[in-house]
Amino acid sequence: MVRAVVLSTARLVPRLVGKSVQNSKQILPAATCLLCHETRRDYHVQRGNLPFGGAVQLKTSSSSSGLMYARYLTTMAHKDIVFRQLFDGTSFTFTYLLADAKTKDAIIIDPVIEQVERDVRLVQDMGLNLLYALNTHVHADHITGSGEIKKRIPGCRSVIAEPQASADIHIKHGDRLKFGQFEIECRSTPGHTNGCMTYVWHQKGMAFTGDALLIRGCGRTDFQQGSSEALYDSVHGQIFSLPEDTALFPAHDYKGMTMTTVGEEKMLNPRLTKPKMDFVKIMKDLNLPYPKQIDKALPANMVCGVYDIKAAAI
Numbered sequence: 001m002v003r004a005v006v007l008s009t010a011r012l013v014p015r016l017v018g019k020s021v022q023n024s025k026q027i028l029p030a031a032t033c034l035l036c037h038e039t040r041r042d043y044h045v046q047r048g049n050l051p052f053g054g055a056v057q058l059k060t061s062s063s064s065s066g067l068m069y070a071r072y073l074t075t076m077a078h079k080d081i082v083f084r085q086l087f088d089g090t091s092f093t094f095t096y097l098l099a100d101a102k103t104k105d106a107i108i109i110d111p112v113i114e115q116v117e118r119d120v121r122l123v124q125d126m127g128l129n130l131l132y133a134l135n136t137h138v139h140a141d142h143i144t145g146s147g148e149i150k151k152r153i154p155g156c157r158s159v160i161a162e163p164q165a166s167a168d169i170h171i172k173h174g175d176r177l178k179f180g181q182f183e184i185e186c187r188s189t190p191g192h193t194n195g196c197m198t199y200v201w202h203q204k205g206m207a208f209t210g211d212a213l214l215i216r217g218c219g220r221t222d223f224q225q226g227s228s229e230a231l232y233d234s235v236h237g238q239i240f241s242l243p244e245d246t247a248l249f250p251a252h253d254y255k256g257m258t259m260t261t262v263g264e265e266k267m268l269n270p271r272l273t274k275p276k277m278d279f280v281k282i283m284k285d286l287n288l289p290y291p292k293q294i295d296k297a298l299p300a301n302m303v304c305g306v307y308d309i310k311a312a313a314i
């Protein structure tokens with residue numbers, strides 16, 4: 001699996017590339033690097049003058065697919081799976097579609113109601129058999145798409161840990177959900193909310209952290225039974241205990257990042273690398289504004305997103 005990509009869409013300045021490659025290598029010792037540079041309208045991925053003996057993927061692609069291809073390599077080196085990271089640009093939410101490429105059995109994690117058409121079309125286009133629509137928790141910033149997906153894909157079952165929220169399946173710590181030859185382990189990671197789950201795909205070295213761990217950050221702890229102490233213990237006990245090269249996929253990113261690793265966050269997370277007492281103070285002093293959609297999102301997400309918002313507003 002490719003662990004990191006060093007990508008330039010401009011002509012490479014070997015000295016600068018060497019520096020950024022070296023930085024990547026410091027952070028990710030197992031990094032394989034891929035260089036991509038643009039010549040006129042085509043992208044060519046080519047062997048670079050690397051200051052170390054790291055393997056470089058040699059591929060060429062015409063048109064502007066170079067960037068997409070580089071991103072594809074970071075997560076799609078596994079040929080036996082389907083993996084799609086989808087994004088909702090309004091709430092900055094990531095949705096993940098995972099499938100067994102052979103059996104077509106699939107799951108979706110944290111769908112967003114406004115993106116249900118897109119997600120259902122993707123599932124159908126790829127001929128997938130969607131078994132579960134999982135929520136990592138009761139979201140406060142957007143309405144889940146799991147209820148609407150169930151309406152459109154009969155047989156798909158909604159999943160959440162929070163016992164007060166309606167869903168087909170209420171999971172608990174240690175439960176496993178199977179799809180094809182694969183399975184996801186449910187790890188309870190309370191703190192952002194008390195029902196937060198991290199979904200660990202051990203077979204592929206990936207984990208879906210919801211809002212417990214964000215890239216260089218973490219979920220806020222100032223509502224929904226949030227607890228900074230509990231969040232600190234969850235991340236250190238249930239996420240940082242995974243192998244360092246585990247790829248972590250959060251439910252949100254607000255700065256254009258897409259994924260991280262356990263090793264990176266253990267070294268670079270500005271909140272969670274601190275002692276617990278300091279972490280608690282950092283969280284107390286965040287003073288974030290309330291999510292704009294919280295008043296409609298919380299009640300809707302207690303009923304799997306299937307909620308008559310217009311009627312509720314009257």
Ligand SMILES: N[C@@H](CCC(=O)N[C@@H](CSS)C(=O)NCC(=O)O)C(=O)O
Binds near residue numbers: 219288289
């Ligand atoms: N501006 C957004 C909400 C941003 C926000 O509060 N994000 C949450 C996760 S969604 S409840 C969070 O935990 N952020 C942590 C952080 O450090 O940013 C909106 O209005 O929806």
